[in-house]
Amino acid sequence: xxxxxxxxxxxxxxxxxxxxxxxxxxxxxxxxxxxxxxxxxxxxxxxxxxxxxxxxxxxxxxxxxxxxxxxxxxxxxxxxxxxxxxxxxxxxxxxxxxxxxxxxxxxxxxxxxxxxxxxxxxxxxxxxxxxxxxxxx
Numbered sequence: 001x002x003x004x005x006x007x008x009x010x011x012x013x014x015x016x017x018x019x020x021x022x023x024x025x026x027x028x029x030x031x032x033x034x035x036x037x038x039x040x041x042x043x044x045x046x047x048x049x050x051x052x053x054x055x056x057x058x059x060x061x062x063x064x065x066x067x068x069x070x071x072x073x074x075x076x077x078x079x080x081x082x083x084x085x086x087x088x089x090x091x092x093x094x095x096x097x098x099x100x101x102x103x104x105x106x107x108x109x110x111x112x113x114x115x116x117x118x119x120x121x122x123x124x125x126x127x128x129x130x131x132x133x134x135x136x137x
Contacts, residue, residue: 042113046120049109052078053122056107060084066103066128082107087125101130 010018052075060066060082071082087102108121 045111045113045118049078049111049118049120050122052080053107053109053120056080056082056109057105057122057124060105060107061103061126061128066126067131068103077111079110080107081110086131099130100127102126103128 056071060071064071064084066084068085069083071080071084073080083106084103087104103126104123105126106121106123108119110117110119112118
């Protein structure tokens with residue numbers, strides 16, 4: 001089939017083939033962007049939850065009294081639960097009672113993400129006042 005000089009351009013088949021090839025080449029690129037956005041969202045949620053857990057951990061003993069207690073609160077999407085209790089580690093060798101006692105502080109932050117619940121937990125030991133001893137009978 002001969003073309004005339006004034007019939008320059010693409011045929012419909014050539015345009016369809018070029019569009020199909022371009023779509024096939026762009027599909028993995030778009031899928032990569034989608035995966036990157038999902039990872040960024042997940043990372044942002046984990047970072048925010050970790051910051052909430054660390055700030056709650058820091059507030060125990062500074063703003064919240066260091067005594068055996070449970071803390072349960074909601075912070076936007078995040079559910080924060082903290083537990084403070086007297087640490088029961090190995091006793092001192094000489095049996096002396098000290099005016100300070102170790103407390104274990106555990107903070108757990110839960111949040112919904114992608115149809116599942118995610119969580120992050122941090123834990124530390126803090127020194128606080130020893131509980132008053134019960135009087136001897």
